[in-house]
Amino acid sequence: MTGVTETRWEFSAIGTSWQIQTSSPLPAAIRDAVAALIEAFDRDWSRFRADSLVATLARDGGAVAAPPDTAAMLDAYVELSVATAGAVNPLVGDALARRGYDAGYGFIDHGARASPRDWTARLDWSEETLRLSSPALIDVGALGKGRLVDRVLAEIAPWADGRIVVDASGDLAVRGGPERVGLEHPYDPRRAIGVWEVTDAALCASATNRRAWGDGLHHVLDARTGQPVRTVAATWALAADAMTADAAATALFFEGGPELAHRWDVQWVRMTTDGRVEWSPDCKAELFS
Amino acid sequence: MIRTTAVPRQLRVGAAAASVLGIAVLAGCAGTTTSTTDDAGSGASSTDQAVDATDSGSSSGSATYTDGTYTADGSYATPESVETISVTVTLADDVITAVEVTGNPTKTESEQYQSQFIGGIQDAVVGQDIDEISVSRVAGSSLTSGGFNEAIDAIKAEAAA
Numbered sequence: 459m460t461g462v463t464e465t466r467w468e469f470s471a472i473g474t475s476w477q478i479q480t481s482s483p484l485p486a487a488i489r490d491a492v493a494a495l496i497e498a499f500d501r502d503w504s505r506f507r508a509d510s511l512v513a514t515l516a517r518d519g520g521a522v523a524a525p526p527d528t529a530a531m532l533d534a535y536v537e538l539s540v541a542t543a544g545a546v547n548p549l550v551g552d553a554l555a556r557r558g559y560d561a562g563y564g565f566i567d568h569g570a571r572a573s574p575r576d577w578t579a580r581l582d583w584s585e586e587t588l589r590l591s592s593p594a595l596i597d598v599g600a601l602g603k604g605r606l607v608d609r610v611l612a613e614i615a616p617w618a619d620g621r622i623v624v625d626a627s628g629d630l631a632v633r634g635g636p637e638r639v640g641l642e643h644p645y646d647p648r649r650a651i652g653v654w655e656v657t658d659a660a661l662c663a664s665a666t667n668r669r670a671w672g673d674g675l676h677h678v679l680d681a682r683t684g685q686p687v688r689t690v691a692a693t694w695a696l697a698a699d700a701m702t703a704d705a706a707a708t709a710l711f712f713e714g715g716p717e718l719a720h721r722w723d724v725q726w727v728r729m730t731t732d733g734r735v736e737w738s739p740d741c742k743a744e745l746f747s
Numbered sequence: 748m749i750r751t752t753a754v755p756r757q758l759r760v761g762a763a764a765a766s767v768l769g770i771a772v773l774a775g776c777a778g779t780t781t782s783t784t785d786d787a788g789s790g791a792s793s794t795d796q797a798v799d800a801t802d803s804g805s806s807s808g809s810a811t812y813t814d815g816t817y818t819a820d821g822s823y824a825t826p827e828s829v830e831t832i833s834v835t836v837t838l839a840d841d842v843i844t845a846v847e848v849t850g851n852p853t854k855t856e857s858e859q860y861q862s863q864f865i866g867g868i869q870d871a872v873v874g875q876d877i878d879e880i881s882v883s884r885v886a887g888s889s890l891t892s893g894g895f896n897e898a899i900d901a902i903k904a905e906a907a908a
Contacts, residue, residue, distance in 0.1 A: 473889075473894070473895060474889045474890055474891065474893065475890050477884075481836060483810070506894075508888060510778035530763075531818060547829070556834070561896050562863045562895075562898075563895055563898035563899075564898075565898055565899065565902055573859050603889070623884075625884060626889070627758055627889045627891070628886055628887065628888055628889035628890075629886075630884070630886065636881055637884070638881060638882045638883055639882060639883070639884055639886050640877050640880060640882035640884070640885040640886070641883065641886060641887070642877075642885045642886060642887025642888075643872075643873075643874045644887065644888070645843060645846075646842065646843050646874070648842065648876060648878075648885065649873070649874040649876055649877060650874050650875055650877050650878055650880055650882070650885065651874040652874070653881075653882055654886075661886055662886075662888035663887050663888065664888065665887050667887075667888050668887075668888040668889065668890065668891050669888065669889065669895070671899060671902070692887065692888070694886060704788045716863075716864035716865055717863075717864055719864070720863075720864050729872065732834065732871075733834070733846045733870065733871040733872065734868055734869065734870050734871065734872070735868070735869045735872040736814075736866075736867070736868045736869075737865070737866050738865070738866050738903075739865070739866035740866065741866055745869065745872070746872065746874050746875045747869065747871065747872075747873075
C-alpha cells in the first residue's frame, strides 16, 4: 500500500519488534547510529540484563553518572506519580520481578508487594547524577519505549526526506505525512475498535493481553498494591512526542489519567475490561461501534 | 480461576472470551451463575466458575471453542458500592461476534469524570475485522519477542506434561 515507494527496516530490540519506514533506504552509518543509540539506552535502563545501569543500582544503590534521558524521564514520572496518586512509580521494578516478570522471565508469582511510596526521597537525579539512597530496581516501562522512539526519530530525521514512521510495536511516531493506524481490540487481535490517522505526532498503545502470564497477571501493576490493573484493558494516546503519549497511555490505566492527559494536551481512547470504550473530549480517532 | 488475559495463539479467541467473562467474575470473586458447563475444554479457561452456554451451534472444523452465547454475572466493589454486571459474549468460529454488557453501575464518580475529562463512552465495542479496514499498521499491546515467548512456551509445555 503505502510501502510502494518507501522502504522498511525491521529489527528486534528491547524485547519487541521495530519497524522504521522511510522514503529511501537509510545509509548504513545512520542505521549503525540508531543501533548504537538503542543499545546504549538498553544498557542504561534495561532491567532484563545483568550489566545494565539499573541492574547495578538494584544491587548496590549509590550514585552513578546520569544517562542522557534521566531527567526527561524521571521528571515526567513525578507528574505521572502525582496524577495517579502513586499508582505509577519508577521503583515498581522489584514488584514486577516479584510477580514473575523478572530478568530471567521466571514467571513465578511470589505475591503482591507495594512499591516505595516515597520514591522521590529514595531516588534523586540531576543532569549529571542519578542516585539511589538504597538498592531498588528502577523500571521506566511507563514511558521508556516512547522516549526511545523519540530519540530514534530525532537521529533519523536529518537524513530522511519525506515521510518517516518509527514503529516500536505499540508505540510509534510519524513525521512528514499521515499514517492510518488500526486500534487493536484487546480481546481479539484480528479486530480493530477504530482507526487513528496520525500526522506529525506519536501514537502509543498499551494493553494487558500480551505481556501476560500466570493467573491474571500482566505487566501493568498498580505500584500502590503490586496488583495488576483490572478495570482498563487497553489504552491509546496521541501526543506531539512519543514519551508523552507513552506516559499518558500508562496513566490512563488509573484514575487521574484523563486529567493528566487533559493537562498534557493528549488525545486518548481506552477500553475498560467490561467492553466499554471511552475517549477524550477532543479525540479525533474514528471509532467503530 | 478464569484467566483475564489472552494466552497461547491457538487459544487466542477462547482466551479472549474468557477474558471478557473472567473480568465480570474475577473482579469481585462473587460470580453468580445459571448453570455449569465446561467451555470447550481447552484449558485456557479452567471453569471453576460456571458459564452458561446457550444456543450452541455447530462449530467448524478448526474451531477451538463451541459456537454459542456465553454469559457470566459478576460483582465488584467500588469505593462507593457493590456493582453487578452481566457479560454476554457470542462466539462463532472462534471469533467474538458480539459482546453485551448489562448492569447499571451507579458510578457517580465516573459520571463526574465524564462531564469534565471524558468525551464519550460507548458500550461493548466489537470493532471491525482488521483485514477489512484500510490501515497500514495496527497499535495494541507490544509484540513480545525472544525470551518472553520462549519462557511462556516452556511454562505451557510444563503445564501440559
